[in-house]
Amino acid sequence: MQRVLLVNPHETEQLGFSNPPLGLLYIAGTLLKHGIDVRIVDGCREGRDSIRKAIEAFHPEMVGITCLTPGRKKALDVALMAKEFDSKTYVVMGGAHATIMHKQLLANYPSIDCIVIGEGEQTCLELAQGINPNEISGIAYRDGSGKIITNPPRKYVEDLDVLPFPAWHLIDLHKYPARNDGHLKVVNGVRLDREPRISVIFSRGCKGRCTFCSTWWIWRGWRRRSPKNMVDEIELLYEKHGIRHFCFADDAMTVDKKAAIELCDEIIHRNLKIAFHCTTRSDCVDEHLLGRLKSAGCYCITYGIETASPMLLDKMNKENDIESATRAIEQTKKAGILATALLIVGSVGETDETVGETIAFIKNTRPNGIGIAGSLWILPGTKLYQDCRRVGFIDDDFWLSDEPYKVYTLEHDFKRLRNYARRIMWHGIGPRKLAIQKLKNILNLIS
Ligand code: B12
Structure with a gap:
């Protein structure tokens, strides 16, 4: 998948305040290093409409969405937007809520194709590289028959210095x-x-x-x-x-x-x-x-x-x-x-x-x-x-x-x-x- 759009959902700020989506910036840094065309839209700052516009303009093959607990319904809204625009778009979620509640999310929301459990950089890269999901550790996904599969966990990055810097220039x-x-x-x-x-x-x-x-x-x-x-x-x-x-x-x-x-x-x-x-x-x-x-x-x-x-x-x-x-x-x-x-x-x-x-x-x-x-x-x-x-x-x-x-x-x-x-x-x-x-x-x- 050569075009990846990473989305921080709209209306997920805390008391009106939000930070740049650091997790997505880290993932983007890793994807860019491997030649993948990646964009970020921070719905918190730009609003829902900008997410829709980014999907239409960029036509991503994969959309990655951060899903925290209070903002989970906004994350689902983004997933639906992506699927409505093109049902072939591969929708991936990550972040705290997705990590913990991956089974429930996959079982109830067909617009989510895959969930990255825990640290996202390497796992997201492998998904974007089109590696067969059954060979990627640290994900849960639905297989061809609709069955939910949870792969073995991914090892955490021991040496954080090996991670590329967040792709700060993207926002x-x-x-x-x-x-x-x-x-x-x-x-x-x-x-x-x-x-x-x-x-x-x-x-x-x-x-x-x-x-x-x-x-x-x-x-x-x-x-x-x-x-x-x-x-x-x-x-x-x-x-x-x-x-x-x-x-x-x-x-x-x-x-x-x-x-x-x-x-x-x-x-x-x-x-x-x-x-x-x-x-x-x-x-x-x-x-x-x-x-x-x-x-x-x-x-x-x-x-x-x-x-x-x-x-x-x-x-x-x-x-x-x-x-x-x-x-x-x-x-x-x-x-x-x-x-x-x-x-x-x-x-x-x-x-x-x-x-x-x-x-x-x-x-x-x-x-x-x-x-x-x-x-x-x-x-x-x-x-x-x-x-x-x-x-x-x-x-x-x-x-x-x-x-x-x-x-x-x-x-x-x-x-x-x-x-x-x-x-x-x-x-x-x-x-x-x-x-x-x-x-x-x-x-x-x-x-
Ligand atoms: C900055 C911050 C915020 C910011 C920005 C959030 C954001 N979108 O990044 C603001 C101020 C908006 C915020 C708000 C809230 N936050 Co906050 N926040 C943090 C904090 C301190 C840092 C986040 C960060 O930058 N981490 C560093 C990056 C590198 O990690 P990351 O974002 O988790 O991303 C990695 C993985 O999670 C994963 N990943 C994340 N997104 C995605 C997406 C895809 C597609 C993939 C594949 C992977 C992936 O890969 C990333 C790289 O490894 C964390 C604690 C922490 N130290 O992580 C809490 C934390 C995320 N927040 C938390 C909470 C509870 C809240 C609030 C509920 C607080 C409140 N009382 O209002 C709200 C909820 C917002 C909402 N409506 O959903 C909890 C989440 C718990 C949960 N079950 O959801 C955390 C974990 C704190 C905690 N210890 O409990 N928060």
Whole structure:
């Protein structure tokens, strides 16, 4: 298949914000290296009509679509569009939801021909090269008789440096929005409110196996690129595309602290005047690393704190404690970096008392920002999902419905969840900051 169109479905942004489709850019980088004519359309930025137009203008032989859980129906809409235009188009889906729910998707939606399970670069290449599906590991597909076949899994890429860089030139990076959180305007000479924020990724996976998170299913263990390889890509974006503002899309960017320090030193050594934001676990930072991050241009770190109740942390298998969360926030602020705490409201076992513990923690540590988007979502593939299915709170058919997601309301109804969120925000950070955090947006998700 010589013409491949990769699509990020329309209307799949989060609170109005979207990043460039990094997974598709990676796949495109690999396909281009092997001489395949590949295009990308980011429906999030360009809208549904642009996807239709791209299909008509390019007439792809294969359409590859990202499918995340809340956006799964939009992904199906794209599949239908492709088939309606030409029923011979080979439609492939990948991404978290497709990976986990591949059997259900293939069984219910004839417009999907094949699903790539997990990491997509090599598998998608083999499909595009026209290799017989029964010889391609890491896919599920329907055979000639309509039977669903799931091939053996593909081995994960051990050495991420072998992957070609994302095909950055295929999208207009300057169409992506600048983003700052209201506190800071200029970092390292970079205007955060003007420069588009572009995501890159240093590592894949996470060292944790939290009960609410599906990361393990996509990436399994934690792997990273070499600092040099990462900074080569940043330098390319800096020099060729004029990008100054970055966001590391890693789940936990600093699991290997020594490598993270090398990464910062390489950015400093090459004199790249950039500003960046990253996400990590609170047990994966220390004072020295934070100092290097600051010098390299890091202006904000988001920590998945979730709750300040040791009992809840234990229940969600966080494998981390509140002392480490407290230390990380204090040290981050001391290093001159903004610390944002991601919290989950309404976890399994949450009570007035545990909410009180979280409020006390926030009052004590005073993070610069709090994120409680989405409450506790029950995502497929998680231990939480299995538990909720066992007690009949959700079943696989839910994913066939149009509901984008399901909130865990087994123990607390929406009214109580909103009340918990309000209390944390009000008592924890005060009314002024509350306004900045646009509480309305946050609470809208809890419904
Ligand atoms: C940046 C990001 C976003 C961005 C952009 C999403 C995007 N389309 O890339 C925005 C802000 C829009 C976003 C929104 C949301 N996100 Co998000 N997001 C991420 C994040 C942090 C990075 C994504 C990334 O760039 N990864 C790096 C690239 C290389 O990996 P990748 O995109 O997964 O792609 C690889 C494979 O999945 C596969 N693949 C992906 N697409 C395709 C397509 C084809 C055709 C093929 C063959 C293969 C393939 O191949 C790629 C290369 O190996 C991930 C966590 C993570 N670290 O991955 C969460 C993650 C993807 N998001 C997640 C969630 C839950 C959300 C939200 C629900 C959050 C919310 N509360 O609103 C929304 C849902 C959006 C929607 N409506 O569907 C979950 C997905 C879980 C799930 N079951 O779907 C993840 C895994 C985080 C987590 N740990 O749970 N997100």
